[in-house]
Amino acid sequence: MINLLKKWYERHFTDPQTIIFAFILIAGGLLILVMNAYLMPILVGIVIAYLFEGLVYRLNQIRLNRTIAASIVTTLILAAILIVLFVLLPLLTHQVRELILELPAMFGKGQQLLSQLPQQYPEFISTEQVEEVFTFVRTELTNLGQRVVSLSLASVVGAITFFVYLILLPLMVFFFLKDKDLILSWLGNFLPDERTLAREVWTDLDSKIASYVRGKFIEVLVVWLASFIAFAFMGLNYAMLLSVLVGLSVIIPYVGATVVTIPVAMIAFFQWGITSEFWYLIAIYTLIQFLDGNLLVPLLFSEVVNLHPVAIIVAVVFFGSLWGVWGVFFAIPLATLIQAIIKAWPHHETQVERESQGDM
Numbered sequence: 001m002i003n004l005l006k007k008w009y010e011r012h013f014t015d016p017q018t019i020i021f022a023f024i025l026i027a028g029g030l031l032i033l034v035m036n037a038y039l040m041p042i043l044v045g046i047v048i049a050y051l052f053e054g055l056v057y058r059l060n061q062i063r064l065n066r067t068i069a070a071s072i073v074t075t076l077i078l079a080a081i082l083i084v085l086f087v088l089l090p091l092l093t094h095q096v097r098e099l100i101l102e103l104p105a106m107f108g109k110g111q112q113l114l115s116q117l118p119q120q121y122p123e124f125i126s127t128e129q130v131e132e133v134f135t136f137v138r139t140e141l142t143n144l145g146q147r148v149v150s151l152s153l154a155s156v157v158g159a160i161t162f163f164v165y166l167i168l169l170p171l172m173v174f175f176f177l178k179d180k181d182l183i184l185s186w187l188g189n190f191l192p193d194e195r196t197l198a199r200e201v202w203t204d205l206d207s208k209i210a211s212y213v214r215g216k217f218i219e220v221l222v223v224w225l226a227s228f229i230a231f232a233f234m235g236l237n238y239a240m241l242l243s244v245l246v247g248l249s250v251i252i253p254y255v256g257a258t259v260v261t262i263p264v265a266m267i268a269f270f271q272w273g274i275t276s277e278f279w280y281l282i283a284i285y286t287l288i289q290f291l292d293g294n295l296l297v298p299l300l301f302s303e304v305v306n307l308h309p310v311a312i313i314v315a316v317v318f319f320g321s322l323w324g325v326w327g328v329f330f331a332i333p334l335a336t337l338i339q340a341i342i343k344a345w346p347h348h349e350t351q352v353e354r355e356s357q358g359d360m
Helices: 002-012 016-061 066-115 127-153 155-178 180-188 196-234 239-249 255-272 276-301 309-329 331-344 351-359
Strands: none
Touching: 016 066, 016 155, 016 196, 066 127, 066 155, 066 239, 066 255, 155 180, 196 239, 196 276, 196 331, 239 255, 255 276, 309 331
């Protein structure tokens, strides 16, 4: 056993660069794990700057200096934030309020439909089972109400924190874009002179992560707009709220689309019942999901993230359990980072292996 561990160590950790790189990874991971609540605004700022770096680069190509280009991009980001705050957010809030007010009527209609099932299918469903479902739903609705009350009590502190971040975030993005080379040069001072391994990992990772983040941003917008147009055209209630959920669902591969189908189908059912409108909407929604998975995703991501579906699901579950929503969002980039490290990590032959190969 000791010899096996020794061989493994000699194979993977004989290069001094690997020791330093492993130390940087462990220290960085522990720092993010322990202080993620405090570092999250900075990480979000880095992601946004990373998202718009391509636009700054293109503005540089038309002979605008980096400060002016960063100012233009930051202005566009501020305009987008204002549109979300004063146009989209009030509309979503209004639709959420209407949906909450309509929940009791939906529950009553669902209760009426379920109560008829034991009479129609007595061999499959009993009255006791239906009552258990009613009890479970009532309990969940009560818990939801309690969570809403507790959320409202903490809303003042949350609002103050939100507006502080709202001011700091664009400033951080501006300086990340404006002083990118300066910041990277400063960070490079903390790395050893011999950093071939880190450079190799970064080179492999940089293009993939940049393309992934921008592609995912475009995918969210396209799916959101397509869903909103379809829902509004069909006259579906809460079209904006549901389309936003559908757009955001693409962030979670495989799972998101499945989960968000439930509220879309339920709203359509309670609005129209099992009618032709219901089936038309489900068909259009299915078409949007099909085009997203079979046309938009291959077009945007192609060979950007070459990960097996099982690896993606494991990454979503693992990082989501660590950091919640942000962990889900960063799951694929972090999995890509791990893949790049494994690919670039040097493997050295041990003395015993070289001797055995020489004898052959």
